[in-house]
Amino acid sequence: MALLNIELGNSETIISDENANNGDTIDLKLIGSGTLVVDGVDVTLNKLVGVGAIGSPTFAAQGGGSLTINQGLLEVDVLTNPKFDIRDSGTIKLDASALKVGLLDTLLNRFDLNYSGDYDTGTFIYKPPGLSLLAVVPQTFRVTGMDATDVFEVEGRTNFQLKQVGLGRAATPDNAYRDGVLHLTSPGSVIVGETVNVEIPMTQAEFELFKADPGRYLNGNSFTFPGALAVPCLPRAA
Ligand SMILES: [Ca+2]
Secondary structure: OOEEEEEEOOOEEEEOOOOOOOOOEEEEEEOOOOEEEEEOOEEEEEEEEEOOOOOOOEEEEEOOOEEEEEHHHHHOOOOOOOEEEEEOOOEEEEEOOOOOOOOHHHOOOEEEEEEEOOOOOOEEEEEOOOOOOOOOOOEEEEEEOOOOOOEEEEOOOOOOEEOOOOOOOOOOHHHHEEOOEEEEEEOOEOOOEOOEEEEEEOOHHHHHHHHHOHHHHEOOOEEEOOOOOOOOOOOOOO
């Protein structure tokens, strides 16, 4: 396990088996609004330092690699809007479990994440704070690009479900899907912590697949996008 010192400017910086090993940790110096790409290795962001009043970085994982980020690291003053980019079979884990009670309401509470790659299953994992008496603001994830078999997991929860519209109405697939977006939630409480909301765009056809068997795609801690993985057209063997 090595500690890598990486500077992120305005372009892409790639962490792969050419410059890192599984289990390495990264100290990131943020100079611009570039993209940190983790390709094929499993690494953890250990430290993040901002330089200057800029910083809207993108964190990407691809090639079966994974990047774990302690959410507390994202709370540096200069960091305005970090984005997550799950490419092909990459995994990104945002771990908020170490956040302290009392700090939560000042934290970033909305994140954008994008999935890409028709031929692979990408995974995003959010681990909410374990205890959050003061977390009255829900954490919201706005998703784009999610397609067949991609996964969004709320680690440690058992109540990830359709989001009810209006008080007193039971949540059903039809009222959780509106304007082309499926709304999911893991409701919070004093006991379990913050509410986690997830907004997932899908077509009517994709929604119909989901609606035909919701329990197949949505269980207590994860959502799997309905449909079959696309198969690449391989050149015919000579
Ligand atoms: Ca995919």
